[in-house]
Amino acid sequence: GAVVSQHPSRVICKSGTSVKIECRSLDFQATTMFWYRQFPKQSLMLMATSNEGSKATYEQGVEKDKFLINHASLTLSTLTVTSAHPEDSSFYICSASSSNTFLMNTEAFFGQGTRLTVV
């Protein structure tokens, strides 16, 4: 199956700094990428949807100025947590889908996740 690589897998940062998380589709063109946040023992909550070359669409309650999403190419999307605070500590997961393969009954492919800890 298609591979989505997310980097870094773990990051610790100081409160007030910014952190960038990368999500790459390695062997297919991801026309759409999704960013999820997962709290401990909770499900995945969709944060935003980004289409290549367009501004991301954020879910209600997600601060677009805090969670900056860039999807500049068909293989890379980034999530930047700006001015991070301890409450931003969480597990962030990206997934990618292709409009082409969707016609072939595929699914969104998930990255390995990033554990962010803000101290």
Place this chain on the structure above:
Amino acid sequence: AQSVTQPDIHITVSEGASLELRCNYSYGATPYLFWYVQSPGQGLQLLLKYFSGDTLVQGIKGFEAEFKRSQSSFNLRKPSVHWSDAAEYFCAVGPPTQAGTALIFGKGTTLSVSS
């Protein structure tokens, strides 16, 4: 509203015993259905999916799931559980026609396996 319900938060089964994890969904049309597994601190691994056709789908690691339209259910089963199956299991649904729409996840079921 679209939603996925996994009624069991935590299930413990003995190694070698059979397993069934429940999933019910609420959706306007028959959605695409998925089961994912997540080990601690890891991403999601797709176990199986249903799009159409045979309502009993086979997945990896010996898992299977049955789609029952009348019950809006997509329960996951395994005839004999191994200790390595202990993990978090998520049922998810996606739209059948619109590409680029995110999946909706259930809250997950934690599976513990006792020896």
